[in-house]
Amino acid sequence: MSAERIAIFDTTLRDGEQSPGCSMDLPEKVRMARQLETLGADIIEAGFPIASDGDYAAVEAVARECRDVTVAALCRTAEPDVRRAAAALRDAARPRIHTFVATSDIHLQFKLKKTRAEVIEMTRQAVGLARKYAAEVEFSAEDATRSDVAYLCEVLTVAIEAGASIINIPDTVGYTLPTEFSRLIRTIKERVVGDRKVVISVHCHNDLGLAVANSLAAIEAGARQVECTVNGIGERAGNASLEEIVMALKVRADQLPFITGVKTPELYASSQLLSSIIGSDVQPNKAIVGRNAFAHEAGIHQHGVISNPLCYEIMTPESVGVPTNSLVLGKHSGRHALALRYQELGYTLGPSEVDAAYERFSELADRKKRVYDQDLIALLSVNTRATDAPLPGASAAINWAVPTYT
Numbered sequence: 395m396s397a398e399r400i401a402i403f404d405t406t407l408r409d410g411e412q413s414p415g416c417s418m419d420l421p422e423k424v425r426m427a428r429q430l431e432t433l434g435a436d437i438i439e440a441g442f443p444i445a446s447d448g449d450y451a452a453v454e455a456v457a458r459e460c461r462d463v464t465v466a467a468l469c470r471t472a473e474p475d476v477r478r479a480a481a482a483l484r485d486a487a488r489p490r491i492h493t494f495v496a497t498s499d500i501h502l503q504f505k506l507k508k509t510r511a512e513v514i515e516m517t518r519q520a521v522g523l524a525r526k527y528a529a530e531v532e533f534s535a536e537d538a539t540r541s542d543v544a545y546l547c548e549v550l551t552v553a554i555e556a557g558a559s560i561i562n563i564p565d566t567v568g569y570t571l572p573t574e575f576s577r578l579i580r581t582i583k584e585r586v587v588g589d590r591k592v593v594i595s596v597h598c599h600n601d602l603g604l605a606v607a608n609s610l611a612a613i614e615a616g617a618r619q620v621e622c623t624v625n626g627i628g629e630r631a632g633n634a635s636l637e638e639i640v641m642a643l644k645v646r647a648d649q650l651p652f653i654t655g656v657k658t659p660e661l662y663a664s665s666q667l668l669s670s671i672i673g674s675d676v677q678p679n680k681a682i683v684g685r686n687a688f689a690h691e692a693g694i695h696q697h698g699v700i701s702n703p704l705c706y707e708i709m710t711p712e713s714v715g716v717p718t719n720s721l722v723l724g725k726h727s728g729r730h731a732l733a734l735r736y737q738e739l740g741y742t743l744g745p746s747e748v749d750a751a752y753e754r755f756s757e758l759a760d761r762k763k764r765v766y767d768q769d770l771i772a773l774l775s776v777n778t779r780a781t782d783a784p785l786p787g788a789s790a791a792i793n794w795a796v797p798t799y800t
């Protein structure tokens with residue numbers, strides 16, 4: 395049986411961009427959208443056109459620029475919103491109108507001040523109107539995970555009957571748990587979708603740090619589209635991280651037999667581009683794209699990685715586009731890493747020279763957080779000479795070959 399395809403819906407430019415400190419101007423949005431297209435995202439949500447003229451212009455520009463990807467525009471279930479989204483998407487090669495309304499009682503009572511029946515009617519009208527403009531309409535039930543399940547199923551059924559072919563189940567406040575969310579997705583698949591050609595999508599926020607886990611649980615339960623952002627940017631604690639979902643599916647294909655269209659060697663470049671645009675780096679230990687994601691400092695780890703990267707790496711840096719495997723030299727580093735770094739710097743060290751250098755290195759590393767190449771060179775005795783020749787003997791066992799992963 396061939397692996398099923400998961401559509402990657404990127405909302406970096408909409409849900410990501412609307413979070414504090416992540417705003418982008420028009421040329422930046424277009425640059426990011428081009429990179430997302432290169433990356434292989436299936437859908438780019440480019441903005442919320444009724445929210446501002448800037449968002450309208452961004453959707454319009456991305457729709458004109460990106461011809462090999464579906465471009466989505468967000469709108470509430472209100473007539474002016476839908477018309478504005480449709481207008482912004484006018485020139486898109488593959489437009490998608492994405493309309494949403496909240497379905498939880500707490501949102502109905504305190505935010506929308508609408509009855510359940512009114513929300514059902516708003517859904518019917520908005521989806522029907524959107525279908526007049528676009529062949530592809532997505533409907534989202536905001537705060538789905540805190541909604542009454544029977545009512546949620548009723549609203550989703552109305553959306554499908556009015557013409558939505560993608561129904562999105564957001565965990566708007568990052569509240570759900572993987573087992574609970576997968577139960578909800580199975581229920582929707584059985585009670586709402588049945589035999590119909592309708593895609594179930596999920597959109598998870600990260601308030602409990604579970605956005606990626608919840609997205610993966612939903613895929614196992616039948617979701618075939620995931621909404622996510624580069625670097626996991628988004629409201630509050632962020633959205634599910636695109637790179638983490640994609641690599642979890644790739645690395646654990648043994649457990650998760652699904653594929654995406656993402657060219658994973660473009661992940662690092664996408665992350666770096668976004669960081670440079672919004673002027674904010676991911677934390678060093680961020681999975682997949684963080685500065686330390688492929689760095690090994692402890693001596694025992696460095697020795698293992700030098701012998702065979704499979705010892706401590708479950709994916710290669712190259713597979714996600716990280717330029718090189720970086721061994722960070724610090725006080726926990728061992729002799730093997732030190733000797734290898736000297737070799738890379740072109741210095742031949744015999745065993746006793748390695749010992750002597752290691753002693754001086756340890757003293758220095760106790761005082762300095764990081765030891766740089768210049769420090770290492772300064773540590774060497776005058777007897778040691780730089781050479782292009784490879785290290786003899788022991789270094790023959792060092793294998794930097796890229797491992798293969800099944």
Ligand code: KIV
Nearest residue numbers: 494534536537564566
């Ligand atoms: O988090 C959310 O519920 C959303 C919807 C608009 C899809 O972003």
Ligand code: ZN
Nearest residue numbers: 409564566597
């Ligand atoms: Zn969201």
